[in-house]
Amino acid sequence: MKVIKFGGSSLANGDAFAQAIAIIKADADRQVVVTSAPGKRFADDIKVTDLLINFAKLTINGHTATDIIAAIFGRYQAIAHHFGVQDDELSELHELLVALPQATYPNNDYLMAAFKAHGERLNAKLMAIILNHQGVPARYVDPLAAGFRVTGTPNNAVISPEAYVNLAKLDLKPNERIIFPGFYGYTLSGYIATFSRGGSDVTGAILARTFNADLYENFTDVDAIYSANPNLVPDPLPIATMTYREMRELSYAGFSVFHDEALIPAIQGQIPINVKNTWHPEKPGTMIVPEHDFQPERILTGIASGRHFAALYLHKYLLNKENGFTLRILRILNDNNVSYEHMPSGIDDLTIIFDRDKLTDEQVDAICTAVQQEINPDRLEWIDDYAIVMLVGEGMAHTPGVMMNATAPLAANGISLQMINQGASQISIMLGTRREDANQAVQLIYQQFLTDQED
CATH class of the missing domain: 3.30.2130.10 (VC0802-like)
Structure with a gap:
């Protein structure tokens, strides 16, 4: 069994969604799918998460947000229409957006976390709708119902040990995909809290450890992790295989392809990670593996x-x-x-x-x-x-x-x-x-x- 996660650029519009769905369909072992919020469609575009942050700020300051609600919902609506999904099937997504300002939050930090998390929440629901529309059995899994519990602060959450016990009770049926929103969980008192930005990687790793996956596939917009920043070094060497601790060290200092905190659950479960390009899934990407029996090809990775x-x-x-x-x-x-x-x-x-x-x-x-x-x-x-x-x-x-x-x-x-x-x-x-x-x-x-x- 494999856990597969798609980044925001991999789910930004209808074409990207179609490519992600083709990847899901290509391997029956890809049973657990983790979604990010829709990212940028073009250079000057605004990510859905940033639109939601603006939505939260308007709400905090007591302003109406009709236009920004329409802009956010329009992103999901456009993706749905790409697959022939009608608006009546999207009513729940719109209702969830509209209801956000009316909910009760302990403070503005929790409000901000709840608003931000809905980029992933709505995208996971939409992915399940589209897959079922195409005849692929898919089930949206709500993190609250699944017991995905977190501690920490509202916008910098940490997985709670009890979450693994709760998640292990999820039933993975043959030939069914479960769709899980990345980036957030629920506190012990029932409020949404998010991981640090880019935290959908963390959700994927947690689920990979929970189900003892054979592989955690992380799809993004680059062919591999490179040995140096391509903005500094032209055509740097791609890294074919690296260890968990190499990735941790490099992420700390500036590598941003993979969320460094996502390595912890993978390390605990000894789950290999494959970082790949959504648009070139045939390429091998970069494997991140345990240290034992690893033979380095170079002095420096x-x-x-x-x-x-x-x-x-x-x-x-x-x-x-x-x-x-x-x-x-x-x-x-x-x-x-x-x-x-x-x-x-x-x-x-x-x-x-x-x-x-x-x-x-x-x-x-x-x-x-x-x-x-x-x-x-x-x-x-x-x-x-x-x-x-x-x-x-x-x-x-x-x-x-x-x-x-x-x-x-x-x-x-x-x-x-x-x-x-x-x-x-x-x-x-x-x-x-x-x-x-x-x-x-x-x-x-x-x-x-x-x-x-x-x-």
């Missing part, structure tokens, strides 16, 4: 960069002699509800690296003030100009000279490194640079390790 980081640097003599020093800093971060990414240190120096997108200016000021008062460093500096370049590959673990070969071209081109972190993981090297140098660093490292391996 991929290179990624993230330009959304910042750092707090402090210097204090005899830092290494102070008991509880790190604990005091961690308490400051906890008091300000802030998590950190990395904390490389020396005998007198320490750098704390943050995801800048998760910090407000007020939190930055509060942290710096508290560290100055509590720690009293000889030097304290906030560095907003910070990027991370990540080199990842199972082949690095037992290959000498990787660090030298990676940093040599950077030095030759005048790129200084603010941080080097190797050792926490045998399969990755993390380099800290200025933001303006990150893209060139990726290009230079790619040339050093991967250009001579291209066909």
